[in-house]
Amino acid sequence: MEDIAAARRRPSIGAADRSLRDQVYEELRERIIEGDLEPGRRLVEREIAAELEVSRVPVREAVQRLEVEGFLTVHARRGAVVTRLLxxxxxxxxxxxxxxxxxxxxxxxxxxxxxxxxxxxxxxxxxxxxxxxxxxxxxxxxxxxxxxxxxxxxxxxxxxxxxxxxxxxxxxxxxxxxxxxxxxxxxxxxxxxxxxxxxxxxxxxxxxxxxxxxxxxxxxxxxxxxxxxxx
The missing domain is CATH 1.20.120.530 (GntR ligand-binding domain-like)
Incomplete structure:
Protein backbone atom coordinates (compact mmCIF):
# COMPACT_ATOMS: atom_id res chain seq x y z
CA MET A 1 0.00 0.00 0.00
CA GLU A 2 1.79 3.10 -1.28
CA ASP A 3 0.46 5.61 1.27
CA ILE A 4 1.53 3.45 4.22
CA ALA A 5 4.97 2.83 2.76
CA ALA A 6 5.41 6.56 2.22
CA ALA A 7 4.30 7.29 5.78
CA ARG A 8 6.92 4.92 7.19
CA ARG A 9 9.78 6.01 4.93
CA ARG A 10 12.39 8.14 6.71
CA PRO A 11 13.80 11.01 4.61
CA SER A 12 17.56 11.25 4.89
CA ILE A 13 19.16 13.76 7.20
CA GLY A 14 19.81 16.91 5.20
CA ALA A 15 16.64 16.87 3.08
CA ALA A 16 16.14 20.41 1.82
CA ASP A 17 12.48 20.85 2.72
CA ARG A 18 12.78 20.16 6.45
CA SER A 19 14.89 21.76 9.18
CA LEU A 20 17.77 19.81 10.66
CA ARG A 21 16.05 20.02 14.04
CA ASP A 22 12.93 18.34 12.64
CA GLN A 23 14.93 15.69 10.84
CA VAL A 24 16.99 14.78 13.89
CA TYR A 25 13.84 14.76 16.02
CA GLU A 26 12.04 12.43 13.61
CA GLU A 27 15.04 10.12 13.31
CA LEU A 28 15.47 9.75 17.07
CA ARG A 29 11.72 9.40 17.60
CA GLU A 30 11.54 6.57 15.05
CA ARG A 31 14.50 4.80 16.63
CA ILE A 32 12.79 4.94 20.02
CA ILE A 33 9.41 3.79 18.68
CA GLU A 34 10.94 0.95 16.67
CA GLY A 35 13.03 -0.23 19.63
CA ASP A 36 16.44 0.61 18.19
CA LEU A 37 16.86 2.87 21.23
CA GLU A 38 15.43 0.85 24.08
CA PRO A 39 14.01 2.20 27.38
CA GLY A 40 16.80 3.12 29.78
CA ARG A 41 19.30 3.81 26.98
CA ARG A 42 21.40 6.94 27.56
CA LEU A 43 21.76 9.32 24.63
CA VAL A 44 25.04 11.18 24.23
CA GLU A 45 24.62 14.35 22.18
CA ARG A 46 28.09 14.38 20.67
CA GLU A 47 27.80 10.74 19.56
CA ILE A 48 24.43 11.31 17.92
CA ALA A 49 25.68 14.49 16.25
CA ALA A 50 28.71 12.66 14.87
CA GLU A 51 26.63 9.73 13.62
CA LEU A 52 24.06 11.98 11.89
CA GLU A 53 26.76 14.40 10.70
CA VAL A 54 25.12 17.45 12.20
CA SER A 55 26.09 19.92 14.92
CA ARG A 56 25.01 19.37 18.51
CA VAL A 57 22.49 22.24 18.31
CA PRO A 58 19.73 20.37 16.38
CA VAL A 59 20.39 17.29 18.53
CA ARG A 60 19.90 19.33 21.71
CA GLU A 61 16.70 20.86 20.31
CA ALA A 62 15.40 17.42 19.29
CA VAL A 63 16.15 16.05 22.75
CA GLN A 64 14.20 18.88 24.36
CA ARG A 65 11.19 18.18 22.14
CA LEU A 66 11.34 14.45 22.80
CA GLU A 67 11.48 15.14 26.52
CA VAL A 68 8.31 17.25 26.31
CA GLU A 69 6.55 14.45 24.42
CA GLY A 70 7.60 11.85 26.99
CA PHE A 71 10.03 9.82 24.87
CA LEU A 72 13.07 10.96 26.82
CA THR A 73 13.73 11.70 30.48
CA VAL A 74 16.54 14.13 31.27
CA HIS A 75 18.43 13.48 34.52
CA ALA A 76 20.77 15.98 36.18
CA ARG A 77 23.82 13.69 36.04
CA ARG A 78 23.02 11.07 33.40
CA GLY A 79 21.62 13.40 30.75
CA ALA A 80 18.91 12.22 28.35
CA VAL A 81 17.67 8.65 28.77
CA VAL A 82 14.96 6.86 26.81
CA THR A 83 11.95 6.86 29.10
CA ARG A 84 10.92 3.65 30.84
CA LEU A 85 7.17 3.23 30.45
CA LEU A 86 5.63 2.77 33.90
Missing part, protein backbone atom coordinates in the same frame (compact mmCIF):
# COMPACT_ATOMS: atom_id res chain seq x y z
CA UNK A 87 2.04 1.88 34.71
CA UNK A 88 1.25 4.94 36.89
CA UNK A 89 2.47 7.40 34.24
CA UNK A 90 0.55 5.70 31.45
CA UNK A 91 -2.68 5.87 33.41
CA UNK A 92 -2.71 9.60 32.58
CA UNK A 93 -2.06 8.84 28.91
CA UNK A 94 -5.06 6.51 28.76
CA UNK A 95 -7.29 9.00 30.60
CA UNK A 96 -6.63 11.50 27.81
CA UNK A 97 -6.96 8.96 25.03
CA UNK A 98 -10.27 7.64 26.30
CA UNK A 99 -11.89 11.06 25.99
CA UNK A 100 -10.22 12.25 22.80
CA UNK A 101 -10.49 8.99 20.84
CA UNK A 102 -14.21 8.85 21.60
CA UNK A 103 -14.60 12.47 20.48
CA UNK A 104 -12.68 11.80 17.27
CA UNK A 105 -14.68 8.67 16.42
CA UNK A 106 -18.01 10.45 16.94
CA UNK A 107 -16.99 13.37 14.76
CA UNK A 108 -15.61 11.02 12.09
CA UNK A 109 -18.96 9.20 11.95
CA UNK A 110 -20.66 12.53 11.35
CA UNK A 111 -18.18 14.03 8.88
CA UNK A 112 -16.22 11.32 7.02
CA UNK A 113 -16.59 11.37 3.23
CA UNK A 114 -16.26 8.47 0.81
CA UNK A 115 -12.55 9.06 0.21
CA UNK A 116 -11.81 9.14 3.94
CA UNK A 117 -13.79 5.98 4.57
CA UNK A 118 -11.90 4.29 1.74
CA UNK A 119 -8.56 5.23 3.33
CA UNK A 120 -9.73 3.93 6.71
CA UNK A 121 -10.87 0.67 5.13
CA UNK A 122 -7.54 0.26 3.34
CA UNK A 123 -5.64 0.70 6.60
CA UNK A 124 -7.83 -1.90 8.25
CA UNK A 125 -7.29 -4.37 5.40
CA UNK A 126 -3.54 -3.81 5.53
CA UNK A 127 -3.58 -4.39 9.30
CA UNK A 128 -5.39 -7.68 8.76
CA UNK A 129 -2.69 -8.75 6.29
CA UNK A 130 0.09 -7.73 8.67
CA UNK A 131 -1.63 -9.63 11.49
CA UNK A 132 -1.89 -12.76 9.35
CA UNK A 133 1.82 -12.44 8.60
CA UNK A 134 2.61 -11.69 12.28
CA UNK A 135 4.62 -8.64 11.21
CA UNK A 136 4.85 -6.77 14.52
CA UNK A 137 6.42 -3.65 13.04
CA UNK A 138 3.75 -3.20 10.38
CA UNK A 139 0.98 -4.08 12.83
CA UNK A 140 2.05 -1.32 15.21
CA UNK A 141 2.43 1.24 12.42
CA UNK A 142 -0.89 0.37 10.77
CA UNK A 143 -2.91 0.30 13.96
CA UNK A 144 -1.55 3.71 14.95
CA UNK A 145 -2.26 4.96 11.41
CA UNK A 146 -5.85 3.71 11.75
CA UNK A 147 -6.35 5.84 14.87
CA UNK A 148 -4.62 8.81 13.24
CA UNK A 149 -6.94 8.55 10.23
CA UNK A 150 -10.01 8.59 12.47
CA UNK A 151 -8.68 11.79 14.06
CA UNK A 152 -8.09 13.26 10.59
CA UNK A 153 -11.65 12.35 9.58
CA UNK A 154 -12.96 14.28 12.59
CA UNK A 155 -12.36 17.44 10.59
CA UNK A 156 -11.14 19.22 13.73
CA UNK A 157 -7.64 20.74 13.24
CA UNK A 158 -7.20 21.41 16.97
CA UNK A 159 -7.91 17.77 17.79
CA UNK A 160 -5.47 16.67 15.10
CA UNK A 161 -2.74 18.83 16.64
CA UNK A 162 -3.40 17.54 20.15
CA UNK A 163 -3.44 13.90 19.09
CA UNK A 164 -0.38 13.90 16.83
CA UNK A 165 2.25 13.46 19.59
CA UNK A 166 -0.01 10.96 21.38
CA UNK A 167 -0.11 8.82 18.27
CA UNK A 168 3.64 8.33 18.37
CA UNK A 169 3.41 7.22 21.99
CA UNK A 170 0.58 4.85 21.07
CA UNK A 171 2.71 3.20 18.40
CA UNK A 172 5.66 2.97 20.80
CA UNK A 173 3.49 1.48 23.52
CA UNK A 174 1.99 -1.08 21.16
CA UNK A 175 5.45 -2.14 19.98
CA UNK A 176 6.66 -2.61 23.56
CA UNK A 177 3.66 -4.34 25.11
CA UNK A 178 1.43 -6.04 22.52
CA UNK A 179 1.84 -9.78 21.97
CA UNK A 180 0.68 -12.00 19.08
CA UNK A 181 -2.58 -12.83 20.88
CA UNK A 182 -3.45 -9.12 21.06
CA UNK A 183 -3.22 -8.47 17.33
CA UNK A 184 -6.42 -10.27 16.16
CA UNK A 185 -8.38 -8.70 19.03
CA UNK A 186 -7.17 -5.26 17.95
CA UNK A 187 -8.31 -5.92 14.38
CA UNK A 188 -11.77 -7.04 15.50
CA UNK A 189 -12.24 -3.94 17.65
CA UNK A 190 -11.08 -1.73 14.79
CA UNK A 191 -13.51 -3.51 12.44
CA UNK A 192 -16.40 -2.62 14.75
CA UNK A 193 -15.26 1.01 15.00
CA UNK A 194 -14.95 1.24 11.22
CA UNK A 195 -18.44 -0.17 10.72
CA UNK A 196 -19.94 2.38 13.12
CA UNK A 197 -18.12 5.28 11.46
CA UNK A 198 -19.09 4.07 7.97
CA UNK A 199 -22.74 3.80 9.00
CA UNK A 200 -22.70 7.33 10.45
CA UNK A 201 -23.63 6.14 13.96
CA UNK A 202 -21.80 8.69 16.07
CA UNK A 203 -23.04 7.40 19.42
CA UNK A 204 -21.95 3.84 18.63
CA UNK A 205 -18.60 5.03 17.28
CA UNK A 206 -17.95 6.94 20.52
CA UNK A 207 -18.96 3.94 22.64
CA UNK A 208 -16.75 1.52 20.73
CA UNK A 209 -13.78 3.88 20.72
CA UNK A 210 -14.06 4.36 24.48
CA UNK A 211 -14.37 0.61 25.09
CA UNK A 212 -11.39 -0.03 22.83
CA UNK A 213 -9.18 2.34 24.84
CA UNK A 214 -10.41 0.89 28.15
CA UNK A 215 -9.62 -2.66 26.98
CA UNK A 216 -6.19 -1.62 25.69
CA UNK A 217 -5.49 0.14 28.96
CA UNK A 218 -6.31 -2.94 31.04
CA UNK A 219 -4.18 -5.23 28.88
CA UNK A 220 -1.24 -2.83 28.72
CA UNK A 221 -0.94 -1.79 32.36
CA UNK A 222 -0.67 -5.40 33.51
CA UNK A 223 2.53 -5.78 31.46
CA UNK A 224 4.35 -2.72 32.79
CA UNK A 225 6.27 -2.20 36.03
CA UNK A 226 4.92 0.14 38.71
CA UNK A 227 8.32 1.76 39.35
CA UNK A 228 11.84 2.12 37.96
CA UNK A 229 14.08 -0.92 38.53
CA UNK A 230 15.92 -0.49 41.80
CA UNK A 231 13.67 2.37 42.92
Missing amino acids: APDLAHFFDVRESLEALAAGLAAERADAAGLARLGELLSAAHRATAANDARDIAALNAAFHAEIVALSGNPMLVGIMEPLNGRLRWLFRLTAGPDDHPVMCREHEAMYAAIRSGDAAEARRLAREHVVATRAATLTTLPAAEPGA
Whole structure:
Protein backbone atom coordinates (compact mmCIF):
# COMPACT_ATOMS: atom_id res chain seq x y z
CA MET A 1 0.00 0.00 0.00
CA GLU A 2 1.79 3.10 -1.28
CA ASP A 3 0.46 5.61 1.27
CA ILE A 4 1.53 3.45 4.22
CA ALA A 5 4.97 2.83 2.76
CA ALA A 6 5.41 6.56 2.22
CA ALA A 7 4.30 7.29 5.78
CA ARG A 8 6.92 4.92 7.19
CA ARG A 9 9.78 6.01 4.93
CA ARG A 10 12.39 8.14 6.71
CA PRO A 11 13.80 11.01 4.61
CA SER A 12 17.56 11.25 4.89
CA ILE A 13 19.16 13.76 7.20
CA GLY A 14 19.81 16.91 5.20
CA ALA A 15 16.64 16.87 3.08
CA ALA A 16 16.14 20.41 1.82
CA ASP A 17 12.48 20.85 2.72
CA ARG A 18 12.78 20.16 6.45
CA SER A 19 14.89 21.76 9.18
CA LEU A 20 17.77 19.81 10.66
CA ARG A 21 16.05 20.02 14.04
CA ASP A 22 12.93 18.34 12.64
CA GLN A 23 14.93 15.69 10.84
CA VAL A 24 16.99 14.78 13.89
CA TYR A 25 13.84 14.76 16.02
CA GLU A 26 12.04 12.43 13.61
CA GLU A 27 15.04 10.12 13.31
CA LEU A 28 15.47 9.75 17.07
CA ARG A 29 11.72 9.40 17.60
CA GLU A 30 11.54 6.57 15.05
CA ARG A 31 14.50 4.80 16.63
CA ILE A 32 12.79 4.94 20.02
CA ILE A 33 9.41 3.79 18.68
CA GLU A 34 10.94 0.95 16.67
CA GLY A 35 13.03 -0.23 19.63
CA ASP A 36 16.44 0.61 18.19
CA LEU A 37 16.86 2.87 21.23
CA GLU A 38 15.43 0.85 24.08
CA PRO A 39 14.01 2.20 27.38
CA GLY A 40 16.80 3.12 29.78
CA ARG A 41 19.30 3.81 26.98
CA ARG A 42 21.40 6.94 27.56
CA LEU A 43 21.76 9.32 24.63
CA VAL A 44 25.04 11.18 24.23
CA GLU A 45 24.62 14.35 22.18
CA ARG A 46 28.09 14.38 20.67
CA GLU A 47 27.80 10.74 19.56
CA ILE A 48 24.43 11.31 17.92
CA ALA A 49 25.68 14.49 16.25
CA ALA A 50 28.71 12.66 14.87
CA GLU A 51 26.63 9.73 13.62
CA LEU A 52 24.06 11.98 11.89
CA GLU A 53 26.76 14.40 10.70
CA VAL A 54 25.12 17.45 12.20
CA SER A 55 26.09 19.92 14.92
CA ARG A 56 25.01 19.37 18.51
CA VAL A 57 22.49 22.24 18.31
CA PRO A 58 19.73 20.37 16.38
CA VAL A 59 20.39 17.29 18.53
CA ARG A 60 19.90 19.33 21.71
CA GLU A 61 16.70 20.86 20.31
CA ALA A 62 15.40 17.42 19.29
CA VAL A 63 16.15 16.05 22.75
CA GLN A 64 14.20 18.88 24.36
CA ARG A 65 11.19 18.18 22.14
CA LEU A 66 11.34 14.45 22.80
CA GLU A 67 11.48 15.14 26.52
CA VAL A 68 8.31 17.25 26.31
CA GLU A 69 6.55 14.45 24.42
CA GLY A 70 7.60 11.85 26.99
CA PHE A 71 10.03 9.82 24.87
CA LEU A 72 13.07 10.96 26.82
CA THR A 73 13.73 11.70 30.48
CA VAL A 74 16.54 14.13 31.27
CA HIS A 75 18.43 13.48 34.52
CA ALA A 76 20.77 15.98 36.18
CA ARG A 77 23.82 13.69 36.04
CA ARG A 78 23.02 11.07 33.40
CA GLY A 79 21.62 13.40 30.75
CA ALA A 80 18.91 12.22 28.35
CA VAL A 81 17.67 8.65 28.77
CA VAL A 82 14.96 6.86 26.81
CA THR A 83 11.95 6.86 29.10
CA ARG A 84 10.92 3.65 30.84
CA LEU A 85 7.17 3.23 30.45
CA LEU A 86 5.63 2.77 33.90
CA ALA A 87 2.04 1.88 34.71
CA PRO A 88 1.25 4.94 36.89
CA ASP A 89 2.47 7.40 34.24
CA LEU A 90 0.55 5.70 31.45
CA ALA A 91 -2.68 5.87 33.41
CA HIS A 92 -2.71 9.60 32.58
CA PHE A 93 -2.06 8.84 28.91
CA PHE A 94 -5.06 6.51 28.76
CA ASP A 95 -7.29 9.00 30.60
CA VAL A 96 -6.63 11.50 27.81
CA ARG A 97 -6.96 8.96 25.03
CA GLU A 98 -10.27 7.64 26.30
CA SER A 99 -11.89 11.06 25.99
CA LEU A 100 -10.22 12.25 22.80
CA GLU A 101 -10.49 8.99 20.84
CA ALA A 102 -14.21 8.85 21.60
CA LEU A 103 -14.60 12.47 20.48
CA ALA A 104 -12.68 11.80 17.27
CA ALA A 105 -14.68 8.67 16.42
CA GLY A 106 -18.01 10.45 16.94
CA LEU A 107 -16.99 13.37 14.76
CA ALA A 108 -15.61 11.02 12.09
CA ALA A 109 -18.96 9.20 11.95
CA GLU A 110 -20.66 12.53 11.35
CA ARG A 111 -18.18 14.03 8.88
CA ALA A 112 -16.22 11.32 7.02
CA ASP A 113 -16.59 11.37 3.23
CA ALA A 114 -16.26 8.47 0.81
CA ALA A 115 -12.55 9.06 0.21
CA GLY A 116 -11.81 9.14 3.94
CA LEU A 117 -13.79 5.98 4.57
CA ALA A 118 -11.90 4.29 1.74
CA ARG A 119 -8.56 5.23 3.33
CA LEU A 120 -9.73 3.93 6.71
CA GLY A 121 -10.87 0.67 5.13
CA GLU A 122 -7.54 0.26 3.34
CA LEU A 123 -5.64 0.70 6.60
CA LEU A 124 -7.83 -1.90 8.25
CA SER A 125 -7.29 -4.37 5.40
CA ALA A 126 -3.54 -3.81 5.53
CA ALA A 127 -3.58 -4.39 9.30
CA HIS A 128 -5.39 -7.68 8.76
CA ARG A 129 -2.69 -8.75 6.29
CA ALA A 130 0.09 -7.73 8.67
CA THR A 131 -1.63 -9.63 11.49
CA ALA A 132 -1.89 -12.76 9.35
CA ALA A 133 1.82 -12.44 8.60
CA ASN A 134 2.61 -11.69 12.28
CA ASP A 135 4.62 -8.64 11.21
CA ALA A 136 4.85 -6.77 14.52
CA ARG A 137 6.42 -3.65 13.04
CA ASP A 138 3.75 -3.20 10.38
CA ILE A 139 0.98 -4.08 12.83
CA ALA A 140 2.05 -1.32 15.21
CA ALA A 141 2.43 1.24 12.42
CA LEU A 142 -0.89 0.37 10.77
CA ASN A 143 -2.91 0.30 13.96
CA ALA A 144 -1.55 3.71 14.95
CA ALA A 145 -2.26 4.96 11.41
CA PHE A 146 -5.85 3.71 11.75
CA HIS A 147 -6.35 5.84 14.87
CA ALA A 148 -4.62 8.81 13.24
CA GLU A 149 -6.94 8.55 10.23
CA ILE A 150 -10.01 8.59 12.47
CA VAL A 151 -8.68 11.79 14.06
CA ALA A 152 -8.09 13.26 10.59
CA LEU A 153 -11.65 12.35 9.58
CA SER A 154 -12.96 14.28 12.59
CA GLY A 155 -12.36 17.44 10.59
CA ASN A 156 -11.14 19.22 13.73
CA PRO A 157 -7.64 20.74 13.24
CA MET A 158 -7.20 21.41 16.97
CA LEU A 159 -7.91 17.77 17.79
CA VAL A 160 -5.47 16.67 15.10
CA GLY A 161 -2.74 18.83 16.64
CA ILE A 162 -3.40 17.54 20.15
CA MET A 163 -3.44 13.90 19.09
CA GLU A 164 -0.38 13.90 16.83
CA PRO A 165 2.25 13.46 19.59
CA LEU A 166 -0.01 10.96 21.38
CA ASN A 167 -0.11 8.82 18.27
CA GLY A 168 3.64 8.33 18.37
CA ARG A 169 3.41 7.22 21.99
CA LEU A 170 0.58 4.85 21.07
CA ARG A 171 2.71 3.20 18.40
CA TRP A 172 5.66 2.97 20.80
CA LEU A 173 3.49 1.48 23.52
CA PHE A 174 1.99 -1.08 21.16
CA ARG A 175 5.45 -2.14 19.98
CA LEU A 176 6.66 -2.61 23.56
CA THR A 177 3.66 -4.34 25.11
CA ALA A 178 1.43 -6.04 22.52
CA GLY A 179 1.84 -9.78 21.97
CA PRO A 180 0.68 -12.00 19.08
CA ASP A 181 -2.58 -12.83 20.88
CA ASP A 182 -3.45 -9.12 21.06
CA HIS A 183 -3.22 -8.47 17.33
CA PRO A 184 -6.42 -10.27 16.16
CA VAL A 185 -8.38 -8.70 19.03
CA MET A 186 -7.17 -5.26 17.95
CA CYS A 187 -8.31 -5.92 14.38
CA ARG A 188 -11.77 -7.04 15.50
CA GLU A 189 -12.24 -3.94 17.65
CA HIS A 190 -11.08 -1.73 14.79
CA GLU A 191 -13.51 -3.51 12.44
CA ALA A 192 -16.40 -2.62 14.75
CA MET A 193 -15.26 1.01 15.00
CA TYR A 194 -14.95 1.24 11.22
CA ALA A 195 -18.44 -0.17 10.72
CA ALA A 196 -19.94 2.38 13.12
CA ILE A 197 -18.12 5.28 11.46
CA ARG A 198 -19.09 4.07 7.97
CA SER A 199 -22.74 3.80 9.00
CA GLY A 200 -22.70 7.33 10.45
CA ASP A 201 -23.63 6.14 13.96
CA ALA A 202 -21.80 8.69 16.07
CA ALA A 203 -23.04 7.40 19.42
CA GLU A 204 -21.95 3.84 18.63
CA ALA A 205 -18.60 5.03 17.28
CA ARG A 206 -17.95 6.94 20.52
CA ARG A 207 -18.96 3.94 22.64
CA LEU A 208 -16.75 1.52 20.73
CA ALA A 209 -13.78 3.88 20.72
CA ARG A 210 -14.06 4.36 24.48
CA GLU A 211 -14.37 0.61 25.09
CA HIS A 212 -11.39 -0.03 22.83
CA VAL A 213 -9.18 2.34 24.84
CA VAL A 214 -10.41 0.89 28.15
CA ALA A 215 -9.62 -2.66 26.98
CA THR A 216 -6.19 -1.62 25.69
CA ARG A 217 -5.49 0.14 28.96
CA ALA A 218 -6.31 -2.94 31.04
CA ALA A 219 -4.18 -5.23 28.88
CA THR A 220 -1.24 -2.83 28.72
CA LEU A 221 -0.94 -1.79 32.36
CA THR A 222 -0.67 -5.40 33.51
CA THR A 223 2.53 -5.78 31.46
CA LEU A 224 4.35 -2.72 32.79
CA PRO A 225 6.27 -2.20 36.03
CA ALA A 226 4.92 0.14 38.71
CA ALA A 227 8.32 1.76 39.35
CA GLU A 228 11.84 2.12 37.96
CA PRO A 229 14.08 -0.92 38.53
CA GLY A 230 15.92 -0.49 41.80
CA ALA A 231 13.67 2.37 42.92
